[in-house]
Amino acid sequence: MSTLVIAEHDNAELKPATLAAVTAAGQLGGDVDILVAGQGCSAVGEAAAKVAGVAKVLVADDAMYANMVAEPMADLVVPLAQNYGAVMAVANTVGKNFMPRVAALLDVSQISEISGIEGPDRFVRPIYAGNAMATVQSSDAIKIITIRATGFEKAAADGGSAKVESVAAAGDPGLSSFVGEELSKSERPELTAAKTIISGGRGMQSGDNFPIIEAVADQLGAAVGASRAAVDAGFVPNDYQVGQTGKVVAPDLYIAVGISGAIQHLAGMKDSKVIVAINKDEEAPIFQVADYGLVADLFKAVPELEEELKKLPPA
Amino acid sequence: MKVLVAVKRVVDYNVKIRVKADQTGVDLLNVKMSMNPFDEIAIEEALRMKEAGLVDEVVAISVGVQQCQETIRTALAMGADRGILVKTDEDLEPLHIAKIMKAVVDEEQPGLVILGKQAIDDDCNQTGQMLAALLGWAQGTFASEIKLGDGSASVTREVDGGLQTLDLKLPMIVTTDLRLNEPRYASLPNIMKAKKKPIDEKTPEDLGVDTAPRLTTLKVQDPPTRQAGVIVEDAAELVSKLRNEAGVI
Numbered sequence: 361m362s363t364l365v366i367a368e369h370d371n372a373e374l375k376p377a378t379l380a381a382v383t384a385a386g387q388l389g390g391d392v393d394i395l396v397a398g399q400g401c402s403a404v405g406e407a408a409a410k411v412a413g414v415a416k417v418l419v420a421d422d423a424m425y426a427n428m429v430a431e432p433m434a435d436l437v438v439p440l441a442q443n444y445g446a447v448m449a450v451a452n453t454v455g456k457n458f459m460p461r462v463a464a465l466l467d468v469s470q471i472s473e474i475s476g477i478e479g480p481d482r483f484v485r486p487i488y489a490g491n492a493m494a495t496v497q498s499s500d501a502i503k504i505i506t507i508r509a510t511g512f513e514k515a516a517a518d519g520g521s522a523k524v525e526s527v528a529a530a531g532d533p534g535l536s537s538f539v540g541e542e543l544s545k546s547e548r549p550e551l552t553a554a555k556t557i558i559s560g561g562r563g564m565q566s567g568d569n570f571p572i573i574e575a576v577a578d579q580l581g582a583a584v585g586a587s588r589a590a591v592d593a594g595f596v597p598n599d600y601q602v603g604q605t606g607k608v609v610a611p612d613l614y615i616a617v618g619i620s621g622a623i624q625h626l627a628g629m630k631d632s633k634v635i636v637a638i639n640k641d642e643e644a645p646i647f648q649v650a651d652y653g654l655v656a657d658l659f660k661a662v663p664e665l666e667e668e669l670k671k672l673p674p675a
Numbered sequence: 676m677k678v679l680v681a682v683k684r685v686v687d688y689n690v691k692i693r694v695k696a697d698q699t700g701v702d703l704l705n706v707k708m709s710m711n712p713f714d715e716i717a718i719e720e721a722l723r724m725k726e727a728g729l730v731d732e733v734v735a736i737s738v739g740v741q742q743c744q745e746t747i748r749t750a751l752a753m754g755a756d757r758g759i760l761v762k763t764d765e766d767l768e769p770l771h772i773a774k775i776m777k778a779v780v781d782e783e784q785p786g787l788v789i790l791g792k793q794a795i796d797d798d799c800n801q802t803g804q805m806l807a808a809l810l811g812w813a814q815g816t817f818a819s820e821i822k823l824g825d826g827s828a829s830v831t832r833e834v835d836g837g838l839q840t841l842d843l844k845l846p847m848i849v850t851t852d853l854r855l856n857e858p859r860y861a862s863l864p865n866i867m868k869a870k871k872k873p874i875d876e877k878t879p880e881d882l883g884v885d886t887a888p889r890l891t892t893l894k895v896q897d898p899p900t901r902q903a904g905v906i907v908e909d910a911a912e913l914v915s916k917l918r919n920e921a922g923v924i
Contacts, residue, residue: 430807430814431813434808453835456800456816457814457816457817460802461804461808463770463801463808465808469768469890471890472798472799473800487701487797487798488692488701488796490898491691491692491898492896492898493895494894495892495894498889499889499891533811535811535843535844536814536841536844538841538842539841539842541836541838541839542837543836544837556924598819598833599835605852607835612923634917634923635901647903649901650903652905652907652913652917652921653906653907654910654913656909661909661910664909664911665910672914672924
């Protein structure tokens with residue numbers, strides 16, 4: 361049975377998390393198709409067609425799908441899902457919103473945020489904020505699955521030559537309309553896509569001190585994140601938050617500055633390849649997961665780190 | 676308008692959970708249980724609507740074992756007017772809970788249903804969206820602000836890149852995110868008063884809901900652990916290790 365992957369995109373670009381979903385879909389066996397639902401999203405459809413391992417790309421181009429609002433999205437996906445053994449989306453705030461609606465309309469139990477696949481009907485998913493891993497078996501005819509993108513390697517963005525078909529828009533359920541959005545603007549990479557992340561915690565003491573972290577981020581081309589404590593204290597906006605209730609990230613390098621390492625935070629970053637902790641409290645739990653620990657006053661160590669990085673010859 | 680609020684009994688968020696040695700699940704014996712934190716926010720939001728004169732009645736519903744009555748009592752002590760316990764000893768999936776809640780919504784006819792965005796035990800994040808689907812209602816998930824209007828409501832949602840605002844038709848479903856409000860503590864007089872508030876008991880069978888499982892948990896294991904690494908002396912040594920040993924800069 362083939363799998364339909366729902367693309368994550370912004371109508372201009374295909375987001376890299378979709379590539380992880382293609383890999384996950386491939387592990388189920390059978391063909392992998394991609395649905396691009398958006399408005400003026402033909403470039404995304406073309407990019408999806410180039411992804412290695414994709415058989416077919418479906419493009420639904422309509423103003424209703426411009427922001428992938430749940431009600432019209434679900435009505436679009438439900439009839440398409442009948443042709444597939446599984447439908448998969450990335451467990452971001454878009455996928456988490458419309459996928460359970462699709463599942464209920466199909467009378468299916470969704471399998472949320474899987475991080476591994478053990479067979480066509482067996483999936484591994486974190487529960488209790490990642491403090492336990494459950495292996496579940498689904499008996500539903502169509503599997504509705506959201507994936508944790510950090511759990512799967514990304515498929516190659518090039519090398520495929522899938523055919524692109526357009527699909528007609530479904531009716532407008534007339535329940536919801538998009539009013540607007542306030543997206544934080546940043547020159548830096550997005551947290552969920554960044555190869556390097558440097559995050560600040562309560563130890564930063566104030567939002568006014570984040571520029572010392574940003575200076576290091578500029579040296580490394582890194583994204584800037586924060587712990588929930590730093591967000592709750594108002595140092596930085598909500599969307600900086602890495603953790604169980606924020607973003608789940610797995611960069612090559614994660615630098616935690618002034619972060620003690622609450623379970624909440626660890627749940628969001630412990631799959632990073634290399635973790636560095638800078639904290640003056642040598643007992644801080646973050647050191648138990650860090651590959652490299654520096655016990656030091658961050659206000660001294662972070663500027664020193666910036667200086668050392670400046671001295672570093674190009675790799 | 677009546678508001679229905681879902682409350683789930685879960686392991687308290689401060690408890691460090693233990694996986695059972697036989698890998699059948701998480702040890703719940705003698706563990707402190709509390710209301711799911713996102714559901715406290717849901718109750719609080721409903722109470723604030725009532726205090727603002729936008730809502731007449733707040734009804735708290737829980738589905739689960741007999742002890743879920745304690746979770747409903749907590750909601751009543753915070754200020755909810757009455758409770759509904761749908762009693763079952765089975766471990767239900769979000770789809771089942773959504774079907775049970777749909778049956779209750781059909782009976783109660785609320786204008787708004789508020790749920791937590793996810794429960795901190797199974798981390799599913801499904802029930803609100805599923806209930807909206809089954810009712811054919813709009814859904815305002817991960818809400819950080821709700822402005823009730825005439826026939827519709829404006830809901831601001833926490834999305835990955837920032838905030839998104841939708842205009843949604845009433846009746847509708849809202850699921851709460853952390854920053855919607857700060858839930859109140861129940862005062863002692865209100866805890867006493869809550870003991871007299873009514874809780875109606877039903878079963879999934881009464882509501883005609885089939886709860887046959889779709890998912891089987893095969894095993895529950897500890898997550899892979901990370902080994903602590905090395906402590907470096909200073910920034911210079913750190914940069915050298917990251918370049919030469921880890922190869923990540």
